[in-house]
Amino acid sequence: MSHFTKSAAGKSEFHAQHSRAEPIFARIWRGQTKVEHSAEYAHYLYEFGVLKIERMAENLGVQMFRSVGADTADFTVISYWPNLESISVWSGEDLTRTRHLERDPEFLLALPERVTLVEVLANDWQFETIAKV
Secondary structure, eight states: EEEEEETTTTEEEESSSTTTTEEEEEEEEEEEEGGGGGHHHHHHHHIIIIHHEEEEEEOEEEEEEEEEEEEEEEEEEEEEEESHHHHHHOOOTTTOOOOOTTTHHBBBBSOOOOOOEEOOOOOEEEEHHEEEE
């Protein structure tokens, strides 16, 4: 079970398993498109990637980022999980294997084979401020 506490900075802090000693995990995927395809891919990635992950049992949340340059757009998707076992719902046995979406070959300049898996040691948010926006 997860819960929120206040961090040293006074922000809401998420901890997994009721313990600061037990981190949650983040799975970080990166991909790149041509800039002219970035808006269409952003919509596609959200509809068929982010929302699918978000609806999975035990998923704690998902973030999607885009950085648009002169010729290319870089995408990053970070999904959060309470433990390593829960990640396999999305990835299968190999937790760092990329799960490509059906249309990824059409959009992406290269098909990344791996994602990065990291421990989240702190996750502090100012929820009160975000809720007012």
